[in-house]
Amino acid sequence: MLKIDYTKRMARRSTPEALDPVTWLRGLPKAELHLHLEGSITPETLVELSRRNDAQPLTLEAARGVYSYNDFPSFLMSFKSVTERLHTPADYETITYNMLRDLALQGVRHAEVYLSIGILYWQNRLDVDEVMTAAERGRLRAEHDFGVSLLWIIDAVRHFGLTECARVFTKAAALSKVYPSVVGIGIGGDEARGPAQEFRELYAEAKAAGLHLTCHAGESTGPQSVWAAINIGAERIGHALTAVEDPDLIAVLAERQIPLELNVTSNLRTACCPTLFDHPTRHYFEEGLMITLNSDDPPFFGANLLDEYVMVQREFSFSLDQMRELAANSVEASFLPPERKLALLGEIEHYGW
Numbered sequence: 001m002l003k004i005d006y007t008k009r010m011a012r013r014s015t016p017e018a019l020d021p022v023t024w025l026r027g028l029p030k031a032e033l034h035l036h037l038e039g040s041i042t043p044e045t046l047v048e049l050s051r052r053n054d055a056q057p058l059t060l061e062a063a064r065g066v067y068s069y070n071d072f073p074s075f076l077m078s079f080k081s082v083t084e085r086l087h088t089p090a091d092y093e094t095i096t097y098n099m100l101r102d103l104a105l106q107g108v109r110h111a112e113v114y115l116s117i118g119i120l121y122w123q124n125r126l127d128v129d130e131v132m133t134a135a136e137r138g139r140l141r142a143e144h145d146f147g148v149s150l151l152w153i154i155d156a157v158r159h160f161g162l163t164e165c166a167r168v169f170t171k172a173a174a175l176s177k178v179y180p181s182v183v184g185i186g187i188g189g190d191e192a193r194g195p196a197q198e199f200r201e202l203y204a205e206a207k208a209a210g211l212h213l214t215c216h217a218g219e220s221t222g223p224q225s226v227w228a229a230i231n232i233g234a235e236r237i238g239h240a241l242t243a244v245e246d247p248d249l250i251a252v253l254a255e256r257q258i259p260l261e262l263n264v265t266s267n268l269r270t271a272c273c274p275t276l277f278d279h280p281t282r283h284y285f286e287e288g289l290m291i292t293l294n295s296d297d298p299p300f301f302g303a304n305l306l307d308e309y310v311m312v313q314r315e316f317s318f319s320l321d322q323m324r325e326l327a328a329n330s331v332e333a334s335f336l337p338p339e340r341k342l343a344l345l346g347e348i349e350h351y352g353w
Helices: 006-011 021-027 043-053 060-065 072-083 089-104 117-123 128-146 162-178 196-208 223-231 241-245 247-256 264-269 281-286 305-315 320-332 338-350
Strands: 030-036 108-115 149-157 182-188 212-217 236-239 260-262 291-293
Touching: 021 305, 021 320, 030 291, 030 305, 030 320, 043 060, 043 089, 072 117, 089 108, 089 128, 108 182, 108 338, 117 128, 117 149, 117 162, 128 149, 149 162, 162 182, 162 196, 182 196, 196 212, 196 223, 212 223, 223 236, 223 241, 223 247, 241 247, 241 281, 260 281, 264 305, 281 291, 291 305, 291 320, 305 320, 320 338
Parallel strands: 030 108, 108 149, 149 182, 182 212, 212 236, 236 260, 260 291
Antiparallel strands: none
């Protein structure tokens, strides 16, 4: 990972706190590192897809009802209901384009997005290569139109089992040879039914194939899941909510500067974190952990990345310069090449001056 002592560089500057925080945060260049393509589909886009595919199209009210859930298991079922509305490869072009359009409006300059090939294989309805080709069309059109770059992380569903996940990772390695935008793999789904330690060999194979390694961990299970993610070689860890329960783990995360993809609103809405007061965002920051802010599945949780920045700045009493530091973290933790990172870090440092 590119190592820049960005905090010292920023210490020489000060951000006028009299500025309107929402306006300032909207313009702040930032990266989104934990976002699921399928989870980015808004009710409005769902209606657009339904008008194209369904004999009786969804109304906007009915589309909004698809996003209802009560807890983490029911959230997974709601997520499944949305993915089942993707009927053709062309639908993936639409949702990719719309996702980057929406990100651009939030000041996002780069995104690394999970594409769930695990679900595609499980549903066995669409050809993966055709879906990838369509998603790439959407990426290229949107990058041209909105100036937001995109890298893909191929996601396997851990509770579908090792055989299914191995199939996904093998496909990810093949796709990366065709599409340079395919850069990594990850595992989502139910941590309890797919412990990270079971994926050690598959992660080693993915690394040997030149893929970056991410892992959802410590979202709905304890800190042992985060330990397991570290031990199988994860370069970034999604959520890491329960790491706060283990001081030794906090020390290791701080020492190694393993980036954590925090998803505050997601954790609250899925009831993985009981209250905002209980969320460890501020504690992680003060302990020197490499934290980034992310939106996970915005329409499901009612908060996009800009909303996350605004809420975290307000509720956890971050200064605007500290928010600048979090934006810099998001770029440093990305899988972008060094020259692109340096360019974006320069934009962040000079933003607003």
